[in-house]
Amino acid sequence: HDENLAIRICQGLRPIFDIKVPQLIVHLIKRCLDANPLNRPTANELYKILREWYDKRNDSQTTELQIQIEESEKANNNLSMSNIPSTSLGLSYKSHSGASYSSRLLNYNNLPEPKNSDDYYEENDNIISMESSESLQIDISQLKIDDNVKSKDYSEYSESDLQINVIMND
Template structure:
């Protein structure tokens, strides 16, 4: 979902190494540089939950997306349409930010250590996975001018 909305793979600008894995275990999650409708934010947060039992199954995600697409009379779908219009207004008022993220999505340069192929990661003594307090509790949205706090 992150890549579809932002046009960028998550953590494209950082080395995919043990430090990134540890930060993700400690609660690091990708952030958007545009406003995103709240219903979509809630679904994304569920998908990224550290507790895999809280994550929706693929079938549930498909059902949610189909409902939003095809059941226009549904109250949640109507609310999503309203949120989309509101976020489009906000994002259009921030045109510079959107233009740069759109062009970035087309021509971004990934970090040389960003690896997007399946591979076995064998790291010892990783911390227990947790959700970031600010990502899941303090903020209802996942907007940031920077994608993450990684150096």
């Protein structure tokens, strides 16, 4: 609802789903969100694709989309439901305080050239939102560890209990 959001979208910001999405649908979504309008499917092409998927749902042979949907449903059922309130169906909408629900002209003359969010899609090809942290591979033998720390017995701790904080200097 503001110029900053428009700029972030032009810089590659794309929506993130909190569920696993079937790969065929992901590819269609990516095409629809392409920064170059010429790469986006037309309304007629979208209709044909969706109509084909709809018509094949009752075929005796299982389609690739049906297989992907079943896999996604299994994965989504395995996701922790603790973060989703029981009154919600997994969808929540928040109104932006600056949102205006009437048409108005916005001045977006100075927006950057639109670009696709290729890095995001390479890392998250199924467009699923997951909490993750960057991992750093460390050769433990190369670390300088104080002798007092070396002598402490950490055998009672699991690997996930032990964390190493690393400060990197540029």
